[in-house]
Amino acid sequence: MTDDHWKHGDALPHASAAQAPLQVPMKRPRSDHGDVPGGLEYVGYHPHEEGRVGCHVIRDTKSIDAAYERYLRNRQIVLYGGGESVRPVAGGMGGRPVDDMHMMGVGVMDGQSVGYGSGRSEMPLPPDASSTLYVEGLPANCTRREVSHIFRPFAGFREIRLVNKDSRFPGGDPFVLCFVDFSNPSQAAAALDALQGYKFDMLDQDSANLRLQFARFPGPRSAGRPRGSY
DNA sequence: AGCACA
Structure with a gap:
């Protein structure tokens, strides 16, 4: 509507300043720093102007988008790595290269490096893999809540059970x-x-470190049934 | 070393 007059080019800096100071609308946004949410507006404003501003904005937006997409993708890989979309389960090297994890440097943010998922996406699962882990090396006085804190952040965590056993030999x-x-x-x-x-x-370096294996008999509880079936 | 729950 009234945008016409400066869409046609009499809004050029020198012209408008010289002859029509009055008709410059107050609401007119300066194009060098936008208060307009979402740069789309700019593109509509001066399709022909110098292309500079518009182009700049567009390029920025694009790169931001790209970066964000990459970020999202990364997140997914990290969080769901080795998740539902499993690789071909062809048991190859069944070893457990624990050291790899440290080399990957997964999330060693503040000491307690827990590499949620880690970059092991390429490693095939060992043939004896099950959805239940068997964990030993826990201190005898640890609580269920405490242990849950360790495992809960991992993708796919369902449940945890503690069992107290007596030693085999006297x-x-x-x-x-x-x-x-x-x-x-x-x-x-x-x-x-x-x-x-x-x-x-964290302090007692010798005595308390976990040893994990896949449980021998995953059993009914973990049979991989859907989460809702009680 | 050692593997329970249904």
């Missing part, structure tokens, strides 16, 4: 076993690798 200390259910074996594997050797006691 004189041995009682110990605590733990079974952790995940939604699928791949997610269990991710947690296994990430927490293998985890220092339960």
Whole structure:
């Protein structure tokens, strides 16, 4: 409507300043720093102007978009790595290169490096993988809540069960076993690798580090049934 | 070393 007059080009800096100071609308946004939400407006404003401003804005937006997309993709990989979209489960090297995790430097933000999922996406699952982890090396006095805190952040975490056992031979200390259910074996594997050797006691370097395996008998509880079926 | 729940 009234935008016409400066859409046609008499809004050029020198012209408008010289002859029509009055008709410059107050609401007219300066194009060098936008208060307009979402740069789309600019593109509509001066399709022909110098192209400079518009182009600049567009390019910026694009690169931001791209970066954000990449960010999202990364997130997905990290969070769901080895998740539902599993690689071909062809048991190859069944080893557990714990050191890889440290080399990957996954999330070593503040000491307690827990690489949620880690970059192990290419590693095939070991043939004995199950969705339940068998965990030992827990201190005898640890609580269920405490252990849950360690496992809960991992993708696919479902449930945790603590079991107290007595030592086999006389004189041995009682110990605590733990079974952790995940939604699928791949997610269990991710947690296994990430927490293998985890220092339960950050201070006591020797005695309390976790040893994780896949449970021998995953059992009915973790049979991979849908989450809602009680 | 050691593997429970249904």
